[in-house]
Amino acid sequence: MFIETQNIKKIYNTKTVPFEALSNINIGLSKSSINALIGASGSGKTTLLNIIGALDEATEGNVIIDGExxxxxNSDELAKFRRDNLGFIFQSYNLIPVLTAYENIALALFDMSExxxxxxxMKMLEMVGLEGKEKSYPxxxxxxxxxxxxxxxxLIKKPKLLLADEPTANLDSVTGKQILDLIAQINKKDDITVLFSTHDERVMDIxxxxxTMEDGKIIKEV
Ligand SMILES: Nc1ncnc2c1ncn2[C@@H]1O[C@H](COP(=O)(O)OP(=O)(O)O)[C@@H](O)[C@H]1O
Ligand SMILES: [Mg+2]
Structure with a gap:
């Protein structure tokens, strides 16, 4: 498998009793595929995405991404791994408000000259259908x-894996569909593996x- 999780367990140490947010998660994603995590709020989708994306650490178990x-x-190596291999999209976009569209995207290319x-x-702006918007603020x-x-x-650094945590949750249905179509189109064109979490039925078509997650477990895989 291009990406796999091995017996991931996540325990949060809350004030009262330790809480097991993920138990025995074993999933495999093949290269260039689109995959979805679904399940009720609180079922563990964000926790799992953050662990696969090296933003959070599993209590037990491991994640293998393209052999790594x-x-x-260590934490420096993880930060470098994230920068070089992973792309993230969030429900609330997480753009930097004081930067323009151009500057928000350019930030990812921190190691290049202006x-x-x-x-x-500019090419990326065109590809996502935002030509002419480079000077707009969020x-x-x-x-x-x-x-x-x-x-x-x-996507500007062509990551191996794109992680998207409920990317259409704050969008109306027409706009949400356009965003899904765009991600599907990029997945085809650039061979990027995608893992979504979503409540959006239409993600299932692509x-x-x-x-399906429930109470920190995968209860169904289709
Ligand atoms: N930092 C944290 N400390 C304690 N419990 C947490 C923390 N983050 C998430 N949880 C709990 O873990 C469970 C899974 O949460 P989450 O992964 O956000 O689910 P989902 O994304 O499916 O809504 C929930 O019960 C949530 O309350
Ligand atoms: Mg979530």
């Missing part, structure tokens, strides 16, 4: 446009695997 074991990396960033950023854009900026930011 996350457990064996001049070298121009072409790839509060001057619709939710759908902001999510397009966040997709451009996530997904090759759908994992």
């Amino acid at each position: 074991s996350l457990k064996d990396k 001049n070298d960033k121009k072409e790839p950023v 509060n001057e854009m619709s939710g759908g446009q902001q999510q397009r900026v966040s997709i451009a930011r996530a 997904s090759s695997k759908i994992f």
